[in-house]
Structure formats: structure tokens, C-alpha cells
Amino acid sequence: MLEHLDRLSPDPILGLMAAFRADTDPRKVDLGVGVYRDDRGDTPIMQAVREAEREVLERQTTKTYVAPAGNPAFNDAIGQLVLGDGHAALAGRLRAVQAPGGCGALRLGAELIRTAVPDAVVHVSTPTWANHVPLLSNCGLKLERYPYFDATTGGVAFEAMMGALDALPARSVVLLHASCHNPTGADLEDGQWREVLSVMRRRSLLPFIDIAYQGLGRGLAEDAFAARLMCAELPEALVAVSSSKNFGLYRERVGALLTLSETGAAADAALSQLVRIARGLYSMPPDHGAAIVARILGSGLRGQWEQELASMRERIAQLRAETVRALAGTCARRDFSHIVRQRGMFSYLGIDKETVHRLREQHHVYMTDDSRINIAGLRHENIPYFAEAVARAVG
Ligand SMILES: Cc1ncc(COP(=O)(O)O)c(C=O)c1O
Numbered sequence: 001m002l003e004h005l006d007r008l009s010p011d012p013i014l015g016l017m018a019a020f021r022a023d024t025d026p027r028k029v030d031l032g033v034g035v036y037r038d039d040r041g042d043t044p045i046m047q048a049v050r051e052a053e054r055e056v057l058e059r060q061t062t063k064t065y066v067a068p069a070g071n072p073a074f075n076d077a078i079g080q081l082v083l084g085d086g087h088a089a090l091a092g093r094l095r096a097v098q099a100p101g102g103c104g105a106l107r108l109g110a111e112l113i114r115t116a117v118p119d120a121v122v123h124v125s126t127p128t129w130a131n132h133v134p135l136l137s138n139c140g141l142k143l144e145r146y147p148y149f150d151a152t153t154g155g156v157a158f159e160a161m162m163g164a165l166d167a168l169p170a171r172s173v174v175l176l177h178a179s180c181h182n183p184t185g186a187d188l189e190d191g192q193w194r195e196v197l198s199v200m201r202r203r204s205l206l207p208f209i210d211i212a213y214q215g216l217g218r219g220l221a222e223d224a225f226a227a228r229l230m231c232a233e234l235p236e237a238l239v240a241v242s243s244s245k246n247f248g249l250y251r252e253r254v255g256a257l258l259t260l261s262e263t264g265a266a267a268d269a270a271l272s273q274l275v276r277i278a279r280g281l282y283s284m285p286p287d288h289g290a291a292i293v294a295r296i297l298g299s300g301l302r303g304q305w306e307q308e309l310a311s312m313r314e315r316i317a318q319l320r321a322e323t324v325r326a327l328a329g330t331c332a333r334r335d336f337s338h339i340v341r342q343r344g345m346f347s348y349l350g351i352d353k354e355t356v357h358r359l360r361e362q363h364h365v366y367m368t369d370d371s372r373i374n375i376a377g378l379r380h381e382n383i384p385y386f387a388e389a390v391a392r393a394v395g
Pocket of ligand 1: 034102103177182212245254
């Protein structure tokens with residue numbers, strides 16, 4: 001039966017990881033994989049996570065099942081983290097379901113949309129995170145694109161984006177990156193989000209907000225601005241939350257889908273559908289990471305976690321500034337200043353595929369073919385080497 005399966009080529013990012021591991025040059029730089037790294041190049045376990053994990057293990061008395069919707073304390077805490085002070089006012093119309101990571105939350109949201117409106121179209125930004133495409137379309141939803149990135153400024157092509165959104169048919173779904181846009185790092189300003197809100201309202205569009213980097217851009221509240229605004233002002237919204245990056249819990253698979261419905265009864269119906277969908281996909285989400293997040297957010301560990309997150313955010317901002325300064329020194333003919341205006345872990349370097357390959361083959365600098373770099377993959381001491389390598393590869 002299985003003999004007719006086609007063998008697929010490896011996922012480009014996994015291929016890049018393998019090539020990096022096999023490279024024995026001590027100067028090698030990995031800017032490919034989207035995980036936070038510290039100044040030693042490690043992806044450490046946060047101290048608040050270590051402590052919460054210890055407390056969770058000490059207190060746990062059973063390993064019996066939790067529920068398809070996951071840990072209620074986590075669901076409540078994550079709703080509050082994302083929606084802030086507005087959370088209590090929305091409680092009657094808001095429901096939360098724990099999911100296996102932000103990916104699981106995106107897939108749950110897609111399945112819910114497909115259940116509600118089988119021929120719904122989801123509009124994603126050009127470009128968007130590569131995994132959005134299978135996560136949203138594998139359940140049968142149609143995907144279309146709206147313009148987003150302006151390669152000449154390194155910012156958002158806001159007019160083009162607004163023009164496209166304003167032409168969408170009512171009841172279209174729009175996937176929005178709340179902050180730290182992956183892969184470009186180009187984010188909307190608060191005033192621009194207000195304009196997006198008015199077009200969403202005017203055209204009766206459903207926002208599907210992906211928030212995977214809360215706290216790694218401008219701050220916990222600032223990075224949630226779009227999610228808070230849309231949920232406060234619109235009758236319906238979906239928010240896919242990931243705790244992978246801001247808690248450093250990647251492999252524990254922690255995330256949540258928040259649904260905002262027009263009425264309490266509609267919210268309960270959405271929740272019941274999500275429970276059915278979860279049962280059919282993976283039955284129940286893993287508990288460990290969610291228990292850690294619930295412990296941190298519901299205890300004195302929260303302050304420590306916020307501090308650790310702030311130092312990660314500040315380190316990324318410093319690396320951005322240093323990188324721009326170094327590139328200005330080595331590549332005076334090109335302007336890389338957009339990197340300092342962008343937010344979160346990613347930026348587009350804005351070089352072509354051939355140059356990306358030259359960087360890899362001749363200088364041991366690894367990034368995806370679209371020239372997305374993970375800023376957190378740089379270190380103070382290798383920024384000069386990186387800037388020199390870029391200058392040589394660009395020519
Ligand atoms: C934009 C975006 N959304 C969602 C996710 C989901 O992450 P995870 O499933 O690891 O929580 C990621 C991870 O890289 C991401 O970059």
C-alpha cells in the first residue's frame with residue numbers, strides 16, 4: 001500500500017539546519033532557524049520556567065487526562081496576557097482552547113472557519129510565514145494574498161495593503177501578524193492598525209490574528225495592541241497564541257486559540273465545535289508546558305519572567321542597532337537601516353538568492369533563500385564578521 005508514496009525533498013529550513021550542523025568552520029553563523037539565542041548562541045531555559053517547572057512537578061499528583069480544551073487556568077491566564085485589561089469585559093463572548101503550540105491554534109482556527117463557512121477564503125500577507133500556508137489550507141480552506149511588504153523601504157506597503165483589504169468581499173478572513181511580522185520584521189504602527197480596524201468593520205471582515213512574539217518587539221502590551229483593538233471593537237475575532245518564543249517552551253508545544261463571538265450563545269457553540277475538532281485531530285493537548293505557563297502567570301514568578309523577556313527584547317534591539325552600524329561600515333553603498341526600524345527576531349536582509357548561497361558556501365553564514373535573518377542568531381562578537389561577509393558576498 002505504501003510503496004507508491006512519493007519521497008518529498010526535505011523542508012528547506014531542516015535542510016539548512018543539517019547543512020549548518022555539518023559545517024566545521026568555527027566562524028559559521030546560523031541565522032536560519034527561528035529560535036531565540038543568547039550571546040553564547042544557546043537557547044536557554046528561562047529561570048522563571050525552571051522554577052515553575054519544579055513547582056509544577058512537586059505539586060502534581062496525577063497524570064490523568066485533562067480535557068480536549070486543555071488546562072482552564074492556562075486558558076484564562078493566556079486570554080488575560082493577550083487581551084490585558086479588556087479581557088474581563090469580553091469574558092461573556094470570549095472562549096479559549098489550549099492547543100499544541102501556535103501551529104495547533106492556527107489549525108484549530110482554520111478548522112473552525114471551515115466548519116462555519118466551508119467556502120471561506122483566508123487572505124494572508126505577501127510574504128507570510130511559510131507554514132501558514134499548509135496550516136490554513138490543508139483543511140480545505142482557500143488562501144489568497146494581500147500585499148504587505150515594501151522592499152524599497154523595508155517597511156509595510158500600507159496603501160497597497162489597505163487598497164486590497166478594502167476590495168475584499170464581506171465575510172472574508174484576514175490573517176494578521178499582531179507584531180514582529182515573520183518573515184519581514186515590518187510591523188504596522190498603532191495608527192495604521194486603527195485604519196485596518198475601520199476597513200475590517202466597514203467590509204465585515206473577520207480578523208484571524210497570529211500572535212507568536214508577544215513581548216519580543218516593543219513590549220507585552222504594545223505587541224498585543226492589534227489583538228486588543230480588534231477584540232474590543234469588532235463583533236468577532238480569532239486569535240492564535242503561541243507561548244513557544246516568549247516563554248522559550250518550543251518543544252513543549254504550548255499555545256491557545258481565543259475566539260470572540262457576537263453573543264455568549266455563539267461563543268459556547270464555537271467552543272463546542274473546537275472541542276469536537278480537537279478530539280478529531282489530537283484529542284487533547286500536552287499539559288506540561290501549559291501548566292508551567294499557568295504557574296508563571298498566576299504566581300510571583302510573573303515579574304521574573306517579564307524581566308527575562310525584557311532582556312531578550314532589549315538584546316534583540318541592541319543587535320539590530322549594532323548590525324546596522326556594522327553594515328554601514330562595510331557596505332556603504334547599500335542601505336540596511338530598515339533593520340533597526342523592524343521588530344522582533346526577523347528581518348529581510350534584501351539580497352538575492354545567489355548572494356544568499358555565496359554567503360553560505362564562501363562565508364559559512366546560513367539564512368533562508370529569501371534572505372530572512374534571525375537577528376537573535378547574531379552575537380556581539382560575530383557581527384563584524386557577518387557585516388564583512390555580507391559586503392564580500394554583495395560585491
Ligand atoms: C508567525 C508564527 N506564527 C506561529 C508560530 C507557531 O509556533 P509554535 O507552533 O512553535 O508555537 C510561529 C513559529 O515560528 C510563527 O513564526
